[in-house]
Amino acid sequence: MELQPIQEGRTIVLSPTGRIDHTHADAFKLALDPHLADCRKDGAPLVLDFSGVDYISSIGLRALMVAVKQVKAQGGRMVLAALQPLVHEVFTISRFDLLFEIFPDRVSALAAVAA
Structure with a gap:
């Protein structure tokens, strides 16, 4: 899975697509890891924009x-x-x-992390 980062101010937006299931969870994690540091x-x-994700399984969760625990331990914020x-x-x-801050759309998520 490829996550093309988009810079919105000082916030990074990642937009996964498709399914985050047993087949794709490892690729999702590998694509997400570099952004967590x-x-x-x-x-x-x-901000993880899940508008393109149509399914997530327990392995995706x-x-x-794991990602949000790392971010919180570093004092960061992931929504x-x-x-x-x-x-x-x-x-x-x-x-x-x-466990997560969840916003109805990208705009409200960006506003919350910018505040």
């Missing part, structure tokens, strides 16, 4: 959990935006909606 207290916040209904339901059922 800069997501620290004095670094760039990360695990990759996100999610624009979850599709099925993906949002998975986050709600698994209680991952309590």
Whole structure:
């Protein structure tokens, strides 16, 4: 999976697409890892725009959990935006909606991390 970073002010926006499941979770994690190092207290916040993600499995959730734990340990901030209904339901059922800041769209996520 390729994550083309987009710079929005000092924030980095990453927009994964497709499925983050058993087949694609490792590629997602590998693509995300380089951006996590800069997501620290004095670094760039990360917005993951999930508008193009139509499915996430437990292994995809695990990759996100490991990422957010790293970011929080570094004093950084990583938020999610624009979850599709099925993906949002998975986050709600698994209680991952309590682990992440989730915004309805990219604009509101960017406004929150810029504040």
